[in-house]
Amino acid sequence: MNPIEQFELQRIAPYFINGVDVSFTNSALYMLLAASAAIIVTLFTTSKRALVPGRGQALAEVLYEFVANTVRQTAGKEGMRFFPFVFTLFTFILMSNLIGLVPYTFSLSSQIVITFAFAAFVILLVILYGLYRNGFGFLKLFVPHGVPAPVLVVLIPIEIISFLSRPVSLSVRLFANILAGHITLAVFGGFVVMLLGAGAWAALAPIPILAVVAMYALELLVNCLQAFVFAVLTCVYLNDAIHPGH
Amino acid sequence: MADASSFQLIGAGLAAIGTGAAAIGVGLIFGNFVNGALRNPSAAAGQFTNAIIGAALAEGLGIFAFLIAILLYLK
Numbered sequence: 001m002n003p004i005e006q007f008e009l010q011r012i013a014p015y016f017i018n019g020v021d022v023s024f025t026n027s028a029l030y031m032l033l034a035a036s037a038a039i040i041v042t043l044f045t046t047s048k049r050a051l052v053p054g055r056g057q058a059l060a061e062v063l064y065e066f067v068a069n070t071v072r073q074t075a076g077k078e079g080m081r082f083f084p085f086v087f088t089l090f091t092f093i094l095m096s097n098l099i100g101l102v103p104y105t106f107s108l109s110s111q112i113v114i115t116f117a118f119a120a121f122v123i124l125l126v127i128l129y130g131l132y133r134n135g136f137g138f139l140k141l142f143v144p145h146g147v148p149a150p151v152l153v154v155l156i157p158i159e160i161i162s163f164l165s166r167p168v169s170l171s172v173r174l175f176a177n178i179l180a181g182h183i184t185l186a187v188f189g190g191f192v193v194m195l196l197g198a199g200a201w202a203a204l205a206p207i208p209i210l211a212v213v214a215m216y217a218l219e220l221l222v223n224c225l226q227a228f229v230f231a232v233l234t235c236v237y238l239n240d241a242i243h244p245g246h
Numbered sequence: 247m248a249d250a251s252s253f254q255l256i257g258a259g260l261a262a263i264g265t266g267a268a269a270i271g272v273g274l275i276f277g278n279f280v281n282g283a284l285r286n287p288s289a290a291a292g293q294f295t296n297a298i299i300g301a302a303l304a305e306g307l308g309i310f311a312f313l314i315a316i317l318l319y320l321k
Contacts, residue, residue: 004320070295073295074295169303169306169310172306172309172310172313173302173305173306173309176309176310176312176313177305177309179316180309180312183316225298228298229298229299229302232295232298232299232302233299233302236299
């Protein structure tokens with residue numbers, strides 16, 4: 001059993017334009033699923049607004065409050081204009097992670113191209129909004145306050161490198177966490193199969209099953225946490241664009 | 247004389263050490279967070295986001311090491 005097999009892209013509806021592969025893949029299918037799951041959850045739970053929230057409305061309110069508090073805490077009051085963006089990003093990643101945890105499904109965030117597209121979009125947004133709002137004052141981001149000039153010679157390149165590595169670390173963190181989790185689950189699942197096929201050793205097979213159950217609980221935590229971390233770091237980076245010069 | 251692919255596997259194993267180092271970092275962050283939270287529980291809630299951010303940054307570096315290990319192993 002190959003633990004990498006689950007990440008393979010499959011063409012559901014092959015389609016080529018001038019030899020360029022634009023097929024409808026399982027990745028595209030799960031993207032649609034995650035987006036519609038996020039839309040359906042928020043639409044259905046807020047369809048009949050009551051003063052005293054029911055179970056569904058409470059869920060939507062908790063989700064809203066949670067993200068709104070995060071944005072307010074990390075990016076300040078002005079950051080709230082990016083709330084819709086952060087909320088969309090958070091719910092989409094959360095939904096795709098949770099759908100990916102269902103056995104036999106495909107996990108979107110285990111594809112580096114998808115997480116990198118998100119991260120690149122976030123960083124471009126930070127750069128463009130920072131320049132739009134602060135003009136060239138945005139470049140103060142790379143010049144820390146109250147540092148003597150000789151130290152700046154070393155510090156400015158470090159700041160620039162750390163800024164440029166953000167899209168890489170942001171995308172790889174989400175991608176590698178999900179990838180590692182799913183590979184671990186598949187490997188431990190493989191142990192069960194191996195033990196069952198090894199004669200008397202089959203008596204030990206329940207042990208890896210218990211390990212898989214425990215790891216599944218951990219993965220549930222990690223998947224929610226990574227969606228949260230992605231949203232929080234987006235807010236932190238947006239905060240740089242709103243208030244450069246730290 | 248070992249061939250290139252066995253060196254790859256040795257390299258993958260060496261790269262995997264980095265994940266352990268990241269584990270130490272994450273442990274330090276949460277250990278110190280709990281330490282501080284027990285001294286001043288009323289301030290703990292406000293700092294939880296910072297702890298998570300720190301853990302995410304520390305863990306990210308370990309994840310890089312894991313990625314290198316996986317790339318070497320699967321090559």
